[in-house]
Amino acid sequence: MAADTTATAPAPAPGITEVADRQTAFVPVQTRSGRFTSTSVDDFEAVTGLEFEWKFAPLARVKHLTEAALDGSPVEVHSAEVEGATVGWIDRADARIGSAGTPEERASANAWSSFEKALHIRVTGEEASEVVVRRDSFGEAARSAHVVIEAAPNSRGTVILEQTGEANLSENVEIVVGEGAQLTVVTVQEWDDSARHLSSHFATIGRDANLRHVIVSLGGEVVRVNPAFHLVEQGASVDSFGLYFADAGQYFEQRPYIDHVAANTRSRVNYKGALQGKGAHTVWVGDVLIGPHADGTDSYEQNRNLVLSEGTRADSIPNLEIETGNIVGAGHASSTGRFDDEQLFYLQSRGISEEEARRLVVRGFLAEIISQIGSASLETRLGEAIEAELLRAQAGE
């Protein structure tokens, strides 16, 4: 059961809650929108590991990010100038900070409490632009960061965040998609082997706007990217994709949360992961909340995991809460399976070696997500990165 045991949750009236116009309904205490939120780390109790948010993570390796003082000074980023988009820094007192969401857990609040300046990426052009922001200088010190990505009304653009190098980082990423805008945000984690990275994404999506959000996690020791998408106005839609490949000893977690607030909103969630090597562990928790005013919601979420060797673990938990009956659709699917021997036999019977056959099948499995990214150069590069992962994983067997 998806029980949120955060001790500091505000005491709810047990069970019975007023939802609208003095109508009451039974609302379980763990309803996704009912979680306690705060930007201040001191409002959260110390993390024990029993909380649902921390239940799966190797807490010993990231606990310091929930309690230690974090260095919140800005770290240099690299980006080329692009027409129709700007990249700069804004002060933590800036009014745009906090416009997309509020932390729900302690590491996120700890980052929020300590960052000095926020990286600000703004897409304004109506012609599609592509901004690549490379972040490779976080280093080993415990740090916090804050990013605000804004798409102006009716703008079109792709923002790619590429992460490499060392990291010991807790951060928050806010995404504000203006009316009628179409924004793609891709975050690629190709950290060094010892990197630890906890990231919370908060997105609000305006009227008739679309956010395409892609999480790609390939490198790092502990990487968690939890995006929350708030479909706050009519006609808003989100396509949330994820791709991860965990090798021996790697822990990758992602918990997409789709919050259907307004009527006629649409969401699609599709995460695919591959696991290979002892101790490879992935977690996917997909929460979809269809609120009482979200009539006409059309929602589907799925997670598929491909297990390539013994000794791995994939947790996959879809949660669906529906507070209005008047919807177009709400479905979910989750599967975790091992390699299909018949596929292997078929490819081998055509002369293809077992190693290459495995690579073909895994690449094919993940290709569905890669092809959704919409940036030809990044798609090619990620295809190669996955190929390299596979070769590395096979060599390590």
Added chain:
Amino acid sequence: MSVLKIEDLQVSVETEQGTKQILRGVDLTVGEGETHAIMGPNGSGKSTLAYAIAGHPKYHVEGGSVTLDGVEMLDKTVDERARAGLFLAMQYPVEIPGVSVSNFLRTAKTAIDGEAPAIRGWIKDLDSSMTALRMDKSFRERNVNEGFSGGEKKRNEILQLELLKPKFAVLDETDSGLDVDALKIVSEGVNRAKENTGLGILLITHYNRILRYVKPDFVHVFVAGRVAEQGGPELAVRLENEGYDRFLESSNVG
């Protein structure tokens, strides 16, 4: 002159009821350019023979040998057998999501030949084979067998047969489920491969129908895991008229 020689082949499978012996000593010799039809009732071991030759891990070889030009195939891996010149056209080819037909074919061709095919010649060969098999060009970009109809899957198998140019092919009920037009197209493909490369064929079928288009030189009747009778094409006609009853009775008695 290439020869595929099957001698005293004994094969078992694991079932829930324990190990089950399926092939009980099969002897068969297929020469270059020859077409051998293997006919027989359901459960007689025809498909087991096909998969055992290809090396499917589900089938355990208990004894005997399968040699290609004197080289033992049974101790080789599935892909090594394919590279040595064996091909299996499957009855139920699996889907490979995310892998396009063109990528798959190029990868297989490269593996079989040991080097990547020259681009221009390859595209030309691919185009002409696909045209001959009445496969639309859009097939190349589709994922292998994903969403293919039964007939499309079989044509895709024969496309591979034509392009990979094996020495010997086992066709496992390639005719099943095909309408007459598709049956003719697929049969033409098999005949083309035979003409072009001197392909030797083991044609496994339940029916005489495909033998009107792919003419067998020899017909072997498979019953209870071994060859019960063999003869020329006339045997297929006789089987069509009489069915397999007389073999089943004799095997029950024996």
